[in-house]
Amino acid sequence: MTSEGVTSPHAELEARARLGRWLVMSTVAGSGAGHVGGPLSAMDLLVALYFRVLDVRVEEPAWADRDRFILSKGHSAIGLYAVMAQRGYFPIAELATFDKGDSRLQGHPDMTRLPGLDASTGSLGQGLAVGVGIALGARLRGRDFRTYVMLGDGECQEGMVWESVQVAARYRLGNLIAIVDHNGLQQYGWPLGDEPDARGDRSEPFPGDTLRGIFDGFGWRVLEVDGHDFEAIISACADAGEAAAGSRPTVILARTIKGRGLSFTEGRHAWHARVPTADELEAARLELGIDASGQPE
């Protein structure tokens, strides 16, 4: 319910995102390792993709005509798993195996272990190239699905990303959609002054803000959205997905907040890969409106 007492058109997605954020926090706490900031910033995008955008069959993860999704920023794997579990790819209880030995839920996505993953990722900069290959293959095979690749804005510092961007434009891969989780923060924060320890959470101005111009210069169509606004995300994906084969690839620059959803993690680079304490976990549960049984209230 919104403050006006009117049911939000995306109440279901909002509840799923709250649960997803709780599953990220509780899983990372349980495993004693993992990333928090990136999965939380990408959560609304992932929920929108898996519950409104991607044409997939959970019961048939290898369905030939499914839309493809590649999480190129592979260190946000726990965010992806928290959404895939809700979508039904595997039981939510399996999240407890994250980062444990013999798990399908690796710290970075492993397509040989978990059905539903379209690429193995984890070394930044590589997912878009695989997406280019899939989109090119779809064109050659005459298949009509879309290929979505999520990158981080920090990841766009990898030179290889721009190799892929050029080739995608040259082959006019209108069936390829890149989504940049543009949260402006990275593992080590940014220098705030001359003192070595003066590092922090300033995210503006940041060279990544020029991403629109760079993608545009390479011949991509650029859409910009608030990456926490479900309506904006869904309509941008619909817009991008309508691009016919033979047109330009599309990038959705989604402005996000690292650590989104919790007062003590939002905009804090220190939460890039921090394990919450028991007190922090309880605070997260209360803030997210999750009941003692782990369900959204």
Place this chain on the structure above:
Amino acid sequence: MRPLRETWGETLAELGETNPDILVLDGDLATSTKADIFARRHPERFLEMGIAEQNMVGVAAGLATMGYIPWLSSFAVFLTHRALDQVRLVVAQPHANVKIGAGYGGLLTGLTGKTHQDVQDLAIMRAMPGMTVLAPGDEIECAAMTRWATEFDGPVYLRLTRDPAPVLFDVAYRFEPGRVHQLRDGSDVLLISTGPQTSRCLAAAVLLEATGVSAGVLHVPSIKPVDAHAIVAAVGRSSLVVSVEEHSVIGGLGGLIAEILTTHLPRHLVRIGLEDCWGESAPNDFLLEKHGLTAARVADRVRLELQDTPTRRKA
């Protein structure tokens, strides 16, 4: 006697006639790698990826998930060194059906020098779980390996060389992964080599015979997998084993033989190759001479080793 790269290009073009799933991805080196032979016959299945090898490897991995059989065309160095992390993450780990056509492998790369000579590729690729690593000795073997790799479901590294290689095999040759080939019998020393170096080892064995040394020659074209027991059997009673390769003495064929012998059959092993050093731009004869890879230099080295420790011959 033809360059392996030419045989590779022609074999792929021929396979492309009946297999529509074969694609060739080129890093703007098609006239050098001879992928241009395929490009002229099957232009719709030749994908120019530009001078961007890391992306090219990723694109190949994506195409493989769509049921295609992508062959990469570039120089070995750019595929095994520049795009190493890509080969590792999206090809080798997921066992993607990507074929690495590694042109200009080894030392003889047409005066291009240290940047272009790949003398660590076998070591790097051999250490990669799930990767098949092949180094054909002549055009017959190269064609057979190209056909086999195209049929095989999984990543394959095929080390191709630039210059003509003498013919070792007849047309009845059939490639089997892991198999080694005893091309000459001998009792004093066993020369073990791979790629076109094997023909120089055969010539060395002839020189040795003239001076009373009986040298066997074992050709190991399948670096991984490899039939270790067949290598042990071939060593037999030879007290001296010499590995010879256009590669660093670290980690390649010499490393492989050292691993096998220390486990199964301890023998004195001499490894001939680049002694932990870089190549340079120079004529082939100069390079082979400098790194002890000519027939005469290999024969000299064998004689020296046998003289230094005469008791070894009686062991």
